[in-house]
Amino acid sequence: MALVERDIQLDEHKRLKHLLTLEGLKxxxxxxxxxxAETFFDANGELRKVPLLxxxxxxxxxxxxxTRTRTTFEIAEKRLSADVVNxxxxxxxxxxxxxxxxxxxxxxxxxxxxxxxxxxxxGAAHFFARQVAEGVHVxxxxxxxxxHPSQALLDMFTIRKHKGDIYDLKVAIVGDILHSRxxxxxxxxxxxxxxxxxxxxxxxxxxxSCPEALGVHVYHDMDAGLEDVDVVIMxxxxxERMSGARLPSEKEFFRLYGLTEQRLERAxxxxxxxHPGPIxxxxxxxxxxxxxxxxxxxxxxxxxxxxxxxxxAVIFSNAARHPxxxxx
Amino acid sequence: MALVERDIQLDEHKRLKHLLTLEGLKxxxxxxxxxxAETFFDANGELRKVPLLxxxxxxxxxxxxxTRTRTTFEIAEKRLSADVVNxxxxxxxxxxxxxxxxxxxxxxxxxxxxxxxxxxxxGAAHFFARQVAEGVHVxxxxxxxxxHPSQALLDMFTIRKHKGDIYDLKVAIVGDILHSRxxxxxxxxxxxxxxxxxxxxxxxxxxxSCPEALGVHVYHDMDAGLEDVDVVIMxxxxxERMSGARLPSEKEFFRLYGLTEQRLERAxxxxxxxHPGPIxxxxxxxxxxxxxxxxxxxxxxxxxxxxxxxxxAVIFSNAARHPxxxxx
Amino acid sequence: MALVERDIQLDEHKRLKHLLTLEGLKxxxxxxxxxxAETFFDANGELRKVPLLxxxxxxxxxxxxxTRTRTTFEIAEKRLSADVVNxxxxxxxxxxxxxxxxxxxxxxxxxxxxxxxxxxxxGAAHFFARQVAEGVHVxxxxxxxxxHPSQALLDMFTIRKHKGDIYDLKVAIVGDILHSRxxxxxxxxxxxxxxxxxxxxxxxxxxxSCPEALGVHVYHDMDAGLEDVDVVIMxxxxxERMSGARLPSEKEFFRLYGLTEQRLERAxxxxxxxHPGPIxxxxxxxxxxxxxxxxxxxxxxxxxxxxxxxxxAVIFSNAARHPxxxxx
Numbered sequence: 001m002a003l004v005e006r007d008i009q010l011d012e013h014k015r016l017k018h019l020l021t022l023e024g025l026k027x028x029x030x031x032x033x034x035x036x037a038e039t040f041f042d043a044n045g046e047l048r049k050v051p052l053l054x055x056x057x058x059x060x061x062x063x064x065x066x067t068r069t070r071t072t073f074e075i076a077e078k079r080l081s082a083d084v085v086n087x088x089x090x091x092x093x094x095x096x097x098x099x100x101x102x103x104x105x106x107x108x109x110x111x112x113x114x115x116x117x118x119x120x121x122x123g124a125a126h127f128f129a130r131q132v133a134e135g136v137h138v139x140x141x142x143x144x145x146x147x148h149p150s151q152a153l154l155d156m157f158t159i160r161k162h163k164g165d166i167y168d169l170k171v172a173i174v175g176d177i178l179h180s181r182x183x184x185x186x187x188x189x190x191x192x193x194x195x196x197x198x199x200x201x202x203x204x205x206x207x208x209s210c211p212e213a214l215g216v217h218v219y220h221d222m223d224a225g226l227e228d229v230d231v232v233i234m235x236x237x238x239x240e241r242m243s244g245a246r247l248p249s250e251k252e253f254f255r256l257y258g259l260t261e262q263r264l265e266r267a268x269x270x271x272x273x274x275h276p277g278p279i280x281x282x283x284x285x286x287x288x289x290x291x292x293x294x295x296x297x298x299x300x301x302x303x304x305x306x307x308x309x310x311x312x313a314v315i316f317s318n319a320a321r322h323p324x325x326x327x328x
Numbered sequence: 329m330a331l332v333e334r335d336i337q338l339d340e341h342k343r344l345k346h347l348l349t350l351e352g353l354k355x356x357x358x359x360x361x362x363x364x365a366e367t368f369f370d371a372n373g374e375l376r377k378v379p380l381l382x383x384x385x386x387x388x389x390x391x392x393x394x395t396r397t398r399t400t401f402e403i404a405e406k407r408l409s410a411d412v413v414n415x416x417x418x419x420x421x422x423x424x425x426x427x428x429x430x431x432x433x434x435x436x437x438x439x440x441x442x443x444x445x446x447x448x449x450x451g452a453a454h455f456f457a458r459q460v461a462e463g464v465h466v467x468x469x470x471x472x473x474x475x476h477p478s479q480a481l482l483d484m485f486t487i488r489k490h491k492g493d494i495y496d497l498k499v500a501i502v503g504d505i506l507h508s509r510x511x512x513x514x515x516x517x518x519x520x521x522x523x524x525x526x527x528x529x530x531x532x533x534x535x536x537s538c539p540e541a542l543g544v545h546v547y548h549d550m551d552a553g554l555e556d557v558d559v560v561i562m563x564x565x566x567x568e569r570m571s572g573a574r575l576p577s578e579k580e581f582f583r584l585y586g587l588t589e590q591r592l593e594r595a596x597x598x599x600x601x602x603h604p605g606p607i608x609x610x611x612x613x614x615x616x617x618x619x620x621x622x623x624x625x626x627x628x629x630x631x632x633x634x635x636x637x638x639x640x641a642v643i644f645s646n647a648a649r650h651p652x653x654x655x656x
Numbered sequence: 657m658a659l660v661e662r663d664i665q666l667d668e669h670k671r672l673k674h675l676l677t678l679e680g681l682k683x684x685x686x687x688x689x690x691x692x693a694e695t696f697f698d699a700n701g702e703l704r705k706v707p708l709l710x711x712x713x714x715x716x717x718x719x720x721x722x723t724r725t726r727t728t729f730e731i732a733e734k735r736l737s738a739d740v741v742n743x744x745x746x747x748x749x750x751x752x753x754x755x756x757x758x759x760x761x762x763x764x765x766x767x768x769x770x771x772x773x774x775x776x777x778x779g780a781a782h783f784f785a786r787q788v789a790e791g792v793h794v795x796x797x798x799x800x801x802x803x804h805p806s807q808a809l810l811d812m813f814t815i816r817k818h819k820g821d822i823y824d825l826k827v828a829i830v831g832d833i834l835h836s837r838x839x840x841x842x843x844x845x846x847x848x849x850x851x852x853x854x855x856x857x858x859x860x861x862x863x864x865s866c867p868e869a870l871g872v873h874v875y876h877d878m879d880a881g882l883e884d885v886d887v888v889i890m891x892x893x894x895x896e897r898m899s900g901a902r903l904p905s906e907k908e909f910f911r912l913y914g915l916t917e918q919r920l921e922r923a924x925x926x927x928x929x930x931h932p933g934p935i936x937x938x939x940x941x942x943x944x945x946x947x948x949x950x951x952x953x954x955x956x957x958x959x960x961x962x963x964x965x966x967x968x969a970v971i972f973s974n975a976a977r978h979p980x981x982x983x984x
Contacts, residue, residue: 437957
């Protein structure tokens with residue numbers, strides 16, 4: 001199945017219409033969002049409430065439970081003054097045997113202006129985007145192992161804020177690269193923004209079959225991989241995603257790939273530590289690092305609200321612009 | 329049990345105070361709602377956001393789960409700028425052994441201005457309406473096998489929009505008439521609005537005992553029943569409602585009463601096809617018909633928002649009027 | 657474990673910053689809230705909608721399910737025009753093994769201005785209050801057996817409204833004093849406001865070990881305990897809280913401690929009857945009393961909205977005041 005139809009997420013002026021994946025986007029698509037996100041913070045670093053989406057109805061359609069991501073989207077939507085409808089479909093609608101397509105068509109007929117969708121199947125957000133009417137937008141909040149673009153964008157925002165321009169940086173992503181939609185989207189974002197070097201670190205069993213095709217350097221030894229990097233991104237060990245015995249134990253994983261203060265000394269002295277959360281203390285990251293001075297993990301959460309606000313604002317702003325306005 | 333107390337849903341000026349059933353209402357009660365619903369669409373056919381119910385608190389009290397109906401009410405309420413509180417009582421309040429009456433009294437004491445109630449027991453909405461204080465309104469979102477008046481009103485709105493005046497039309501309702509609160513309310517609405525002919529089509533086992541008393545023509549043969557009708561309303565086959573073996577199988581049901589393109593040829597060439605949703609593809613309706621040019625099924629969903637807005641707006645507007653205003 | 661850190665809920669000017677417990681508060685802290693709550697009722701006794709918390713984000717973080725308390729907080733927050741986010745953590749976030757602290761830190765990073773927290777563990781709200789950043793407020797909506805201060809404040813509001821000044825009154829609290837966070841907070845509130853006499857009535861097995869230390873008079877005989885009181889507060893019999901056979905049966909409990917009209921004759925002729933709800937009819941209270949003329953049980957529910965609005969408004973107002981404003 002070809003998950004990526006080129007340009008389905010762009011309008012005829014190559015402007016963002018949906019956000020399904022970072023694949024195929026240009027640096028200007030990303031920086032427009034990152035720049036706008038900055039403006040949502042006031043002088044005290046608090047998020048403003050703005051009337052940009054007043055009168056718009058946004059539906060958070062979660063086929064997979066997720067308190068964290070759903071809540072950040074809900075807050076972002078309310079900060080934009082949109083009307084928010086939460087649909088936890090896992091437990092209700094499909095019980096009556098309605099297909100994904102019928103669910104979508106019905107929700108659309110209720111007047112949704114945007115769908116924020118999370119689904120266990122890769123490609124679900126693309127499916128929605130192919131089906132929606134003109135003027136309705138789709139935002140992928142995580143689809144199977146495929147993509148989690150808003151997470152990667154908030155990570156880029158966080159890196160840019162702490163380290164400046166990304167093209168100058170060496171970034172290491174550590175953990176279960178194979179099953180991680182977060183890692184896939186981060187690698188794409190870092191590539192698009194021209195990061196100097198992208199490394200992935202983890203055991204062979206948790207690496208995709210052709211990591212080199214992604215333009216990344218592969219390390220199985222963590223100490224070597226962390227050497228001289230500017231940014232360390234730890235991934236969450238998703239036990240529930242792993243089938244069979246790919247790993248000896250959590251303890252063994254921590255011994256080999258857990259981020260400790262000692263290991264972090266291999267990175268640059270001013271390196272930052274990131275994690276998409278929720279963290280497994282003592283499994284992939286030591287508490288001393290997670291709560292330490294180089295951790296920007298909680299800052300990522302805050303930035304996530306601003307970046308999600310910006311994604312939605314950019315998409316609706318693109319839709320409102322008349323084609324003749326930009327004859328570029 | 330006498331479910332219908334005459335006039336409990338009307339105030340002393342015979343204006344709508346609650347909406348529990350269509351039984352006992354006059355055509356002007358219905359057309360007032362349908363006319364107002366039209367005004368909520370803007371020139372592009374999109375629903376407006378209006379401040380009519382700003383400061384009002386509406387509680388959606390669902391004792392039966394229903395994503396679809398609950399969501400359309402929630403959206404309608406937010407489009408009217410009301411404050412919305414969702415209560416899924418099935419899973420929570422009655423666990424502590426609180427009676428329906430105590431639940432109602434408590435929610436009312438919290439300051440509800442309107443209850444939208446769904447309950448598995450026929451008469452639950454009437455029970456609420458008899459108990460609420462002056463100035464608190466009740467809207468029946470489906471009670472047992474009894475009534476689903478907002479569904480029937482959105483169906484009338486849809487018919488009127490596509491076919492013009494209802495008094496000129498022949499309408500067929502197909503399926504499980506016996507268990508369907510939707511069918512009961514549709515038959516009442518069509519009678520009140522003076523439809524030329526109302527037919528019900530289905531197996532003997534799924535017909536009420538005295539359908540003639542409802543003023544309908546009964547057909548057990550679908551081809552005969554569809555002959556020359558303007559509107560075909562398919563009902564959802566509610567397997568979960570049926571006790572025992574009233575039907576041989578879904579396949580057999582489809583063979584006898586499933587709506588196919590071929591069968592639809594019996595109806596008028598410009599006949600429309602309706603369904604309250606969610607549809608069972610291949611059980612009561614063929615996908616070619618459901619997704620075909622004569623289907624207005626998704627339009628019903630959109631109209632449902634506007635009609636529910638209108639029901640609530642009419643009720644609150646009636647309550648706000650001073651008695652002396654209309655000395656009729 | 658010392659649950660009560662003195663002054664953690666007060667700022668440097670001894671003004672309320674969090675509301676965790678009534679222990680340690682002065683009468684003026686309570687009366688400020690009660691006085692403000694009165695202003696939220698309009699001339700018709702209906703609750704106003706006010707813009708006091710526009711732009712503030714309040715998170716209702718419920719680790720224990722509670723439709724009633726959660727809904728009254730939600731309504732209070734919406735009446736104050738705050739943005740409301742409901743989090744039912746029992747079923748979702750901690751499933752992934754996140755600690756209470758990590759949950760708090762993450763929610764805080766999402767931009768919460770106030771947490772309303774309910775938790776099965778005593779001290780959970782204090783834990784939150786110790787961890788939150790400057791400018792973030794915590795409101796205890798019930799923690800284990802420890803405290804339920806907003807319930808006690810709404811009870812004081814209700815007593816004051818019906819009986820005038822509290823210092824002149826004899827108040828009896830009846831039932832399971834041992835397991836009741838409501839009773840603990842009520843006793844503290846009555847003490848602070850100087851009630852003339854506080855009695856607790858119940859079986860020995862449901863009394864705390866040193867009730868006298870609380871400044872209350874203990875009665876095991878209900879008739880004696882009710883003699884001449886102005887206010888009777890019945891507690892809910894929490895079967896689910898009791899471990900082992902502390903009680904012979906519900907029937908036996910009712911015989912000994914159920915409030916009947918006959919028993920109520922022992923109290924003053926104008927005594928009022930209160931209950932935090934939901935009531936167990938025929939277990940701790942007879943329907944004739946619960947629904948009778950001296951019952952103010954439903955008025956408590958309404959007052960609960962106003963008092964919760966006032967608690968939040970006072971806390972945010974304190975935070976907004978500049979220190980130099982009150983040089984007292």
